[in-house]
Amino acid sequence: MILSLHDMGYRYADGGTALAGITLTLAARRIALLGSNGAGKTTLLLHLNGSLRPSSGGLCLDGVPARYDRAALRAWRQKVALVLQDPDDQLFAATVAEDVSFGPTNLGLVEAEIRSRVDTALADMDITDLRARATHALSFGQRKRVAIAGALAMDPEILVLDEPSAGLDSSGTEHLLRTLERLAGRGVQIVFSTHDADLAYRFADVFVLLRAGEVVGQGAAEIVGANAQAFERAQVAPPLVPQLLQRLATPYPELGDAKAIRSPAALLEQLKELELTANNAARIRAGS
Ligand SMILES: Nc1ncnc2c1ncn2[C@@H]1O[C@H](COP(=O)(O)OP(=O)(O)OP(=O)(O)O)[C@@H](O)[C@H]1O
Numbered sequence: 001m002i003l004s005l006h007d008m009g010y011r012y013a014d015g016g017t018a019l020a021g022i023t024l025t026l027a028a029r030r031i032a033l034l035g036s037n038g039a040g041k042t043t044l045l046l047h048l049n050g051s052l053r054p055s056s057g058g059l060c061l062d063g064v065p066a067r068y069d070r071a072a073l074r075a076w077r078q079k080v081a082l083v084l085q086d087p088d089d090q091l092f093a094a095t096v097a098e099d100v101s102f103g104p105t106n107l108g109l110v111e112a113e114i115r116s117r118v119d120t121a122l123a124d125m126d127i128t129d130l131r132a133r134a135t136h137a138l139s140f141g142q143r144k145r146v147a148i149a150g151a152l153a154m155d156p157e158i159l160v161l162d163e164p165s166a167g168l169d170s171s172g173t174e175h176l177l178r179t180l181e182r183l184a185g186r187g188v189q190i191v192f193s194t195h196d197a198d199l200a201y202r203f204a205d206v207f208v209l210l211r212a213g214e215v216v217g218q219g220a221a222e223i224v225g226a227n228a229q230a231f232e233r234a235q236v237a238p239p240l241v242p243q244l245l246q247r248l249a250t251p252y253p254e255l256g257d258a259k260a261i262r263s264p265a266a267l268l269e270q271l272k273e274l275e276l277t278a279n280n281a282a283r284i285r286a287g288s
């Protein structure tokens with residue numbers, strides 16, 4: 001399913017304009033939404049599964065204007081699962097297993113299918129051992145994983161996550177990225193918001209930059225990621241890797257297809273390899 005937004009605006013009840021005419025087609029497999037506090041990320045994401053209804057303009061699912069009746073919302077949310085930033089806004093059942101099984105149970109699936117969905121989602125999030133635990137007695141990072149597992153149990157085509165790495169430690173973040181990568185590999189579209197452009201650069205194919213409810217940059221991550229002005233407009237710190245690659249292009253023209261280099265660790269690895277090759281070449285020349 002492809003979600004597209006057409007001049008979509010949203011105004012909260014108190015009159016504040018949160019989105020001011022967003023036009024955007026969410027077609028890429030991995031999409032990162034970046035913007036500073038109050039830019040409209042959460043508001044935009046809440047529209048993607050019909051939790052909020054645009055005040056102006058609209059949203060289409062596979063080219064068909066969204067409908068907001070019960071049946072349509074139900075079908076929509078089966079395909080698009082939203083993970084809120086704060087797991088406490090999402091979790092409500094007493095135990096982890098109950099919480100994760102809530103979605104599939106609501107879909108009216110048979111017992112065996114529900115069990116298999118829950119098992120898979122818990123395994124995907126590496127929390128099988130937490131199955132019987134009380135949700136309120138888990139750490140923040142554990143609750144966050146449970147919330148994501150709940151969304152995965154819906155077996156969605158599109159997984160929307162609001163700041164999924166906020167509050168996770170570095171190993172939690174690494175685990176999250178591996179999980180999202182695995183899901184994307186299985187064909188699930190991932191749309192997530194973050195303040196962390198370096199993290200986004202490691203994962204996303206497409207960047208969307210928001211500022212005060214407007215899109216101020218969008219396109220391939222390696223193009224937008226290297227556009228310092230777009231990041232300045234969005235008031236977000238740009239990712240480091242494209243800047244480093246620009247600086248290194250002169251001393252290391254062999255860096256070549258820099259598109260593949262998405263993390264500082266990968267860049268370091270590449271530089272070490274180039275140095276090794278250069279050293280070997282020098283040794284061979286000295287020996288001959
Ligand atoms: N429930 C609400 N009622 C009124 N205004 C709201 C509400 N929620 C958000 N806003 C306003 O809408 C705008 C966009 O907020 P939103 O939460 O979408 O931003 P955000 O990009 O997610 O920010 P953050 O990085 O802080 O999470 C802000 O100006 C905010 O004050």
Ligand SMILES: [Mg+2]
Pocket residue numbers: 041042043085162
């Ligand atoms: Mg937000």
